[in-house]
Amino acid sequence: xxxxxxxxxxxxxxxxxxxxxxxxxxxxxxxxxxxxxxxxxxxxxxxxxxxxxxxxxxxxxxxxxxxxxxxxxxxxxxxxxxxxxxxxxxxxxxxxxxxxxxxxxxxxxxxxxxxxxxxxxxxxxxxxxxxxxxxxxxxxxxx
Amino acid sequence: xxxxxxxxxxxxxxxxxxxxxxxxxxxxxxxxxxxxxxxxxxxxxxxxxxxxxxxxxxxxxxxxxxxxxxxxxxxxxxxxxx
Numbered sequence: 001x002x003x004x005x006x007x008x009x010x011x012x013x014x015x016x017x018x019x020x021x022x023x024x025x026x027x028x029x030x031x032x033x034x035x036x037x038x039x040x041x042x043x044x045x046x047x048x049x050x051x052x053x054x055x056x057x058x059x060x061x062x063x064x065x066x067x068x069x070x071x072x073x074x075x076x077x078x079x080x081x082x083x084x085x086x087x088x089x090x091x092x093x094x095x096x097x098x099x100x101x102x103x104x105x106x107x108x109x110x111x112x113x114x115x116x117x118x119x120x121x122x123x124x125x126x127x128x129x130x131x132x133x134x135x136x137x138x139x140x141x142x143x
Numbered sequence: 144x145x146x147x148x149x150x151x152x153x154x155x156x157x158x159x160x161x162x163x164x165x166x167x168x169x170x171x172x173x174x175x176x177x178x179x180x181x182x183x184x185x186x187x188x189x190x191x192x193x194x195x196x197x198x199x200x201x202x203x204x205x206x207x208x209x210x211x212x213x214x215x216x217x218x219x220x221x222x223x224x225x
Contacts, residue, residue, distance in 0.1 A: 035225045051224070054152055054217055057201035058224075082224060094225045114225055122198070122217070123224030124153035135154040137221040141190040 002070040005079040006062045008053050008123075013083050013092045022077040027099035031106035033114050035094040037087045041136075044129040049136075051084045051093060054122040058082070061121050069098075069113060073105040080113060082123055093125070145170050145212035149177055155195060155220045159185035168210060174199055175206035177216045194221055 005021045015034065022030055037049045062080050069078060079097040087093045096113045100106040117123075125136045144167045156162050159181065168176050174197045182188045188195075197204045198217040210216070 052153055053224070054150070054198075054201075054219070057198055057217065060201050118222075118225040120203075120222065121224050122152065122219055122222055124220065125223045126153070135157075135220070136223040138154045139191070139194045139221070 001067050002075050003077045004063070004066040005077075005081065006059060006066060007081045008055050008058055008084055009081065010083065010085040013081055013095050015092070015095060018079045018081055018095045018097045021079050022097040022099040024076045024099050026101060027076040027106075028101050029103035029106045030097060030099045031103070031110040032098075033094075033096045033110050034092045035114070036092055037089050039089045041127060041129070044127070044131075046089065047128045047130065048089065049087045049093065050126045050128065051082070051087060052124050052126070053082070053084050057122050062117065065113060065116055065121075069109045072112070073100065073109045074102075075100040075105050075109050078109065078113065080117065082117075082121075084123070144168065145172070145210065145214075147177060147210055148213075148215045149181065149218065150215065151181075151218045153220050155188065155191055155218045158187040158191055160187075161185070170212075172210050173207045174204045174210055174216060176210070178206075178218070181218065191220065195219065 076099040098106045098109045196219040
């Protein structure tokens with residue numbers, strides 16, 4: 001299991017702290033993904049997002065994901081930090097940082113981490129737009 | 144009978160109007176019984192049913208997984224983290 005920082009927090013995320021965590025003398029590269037709130041979605045003007053999580057399960061899945069990534073690729077450290085609560089336009093909702101001896105593994109692991117987090121981890125975002133609000137990914141039940 | 148605590152999240156919580164409910168189910172019930180019970184209690188969840196996943200004690204569960212007394216079952220609508 002690579003040394004990992006897994007966290008869900010209501011406060012603003014710190015890129016500097018996350019990068020500092022994964023930095024390591026044994027690593028030759030760090031790949032970082034930052035998810036930020038975009039000002040538009042499907043033709044709607046987005047005002048802000050609000051994130052909710054099921055923390056014990058989300059943290060558990062994120063830890064399992066870190067372990068899985070450590071088995072798949074030779075990486076040094078990994079950090080996955082997700083914010084909950086309101087996230088304004090341009091602010092970071094998630095930071096994934098991976099360090100590894102060689103850059104190829106860092107790129108692959110970081111990509112895999114965010115893709116898998118988005119597909120499986122019990123975290124939800126509610127989009128507040130000009131005219132209303134909607135849970136992103138909510139099925140269209142009006143028919 | 145066994146006691147199950149159900150937690151609902153996001154759109155499912157809004158549709159049901161509650162974040163948490165305690166259910167009594169028959170011993171040896173499969174997890175999917177929770178969805179049936181919830182839909183009976185909260186009819187607005189009926190349309191959500193095809194889109195809901197279940198987790199038992201913080202791990203994704205299959206509808207046929209058997210429940211034990213004291214389990215926490217979470218109703219997981221489509222996730223949208225990141």
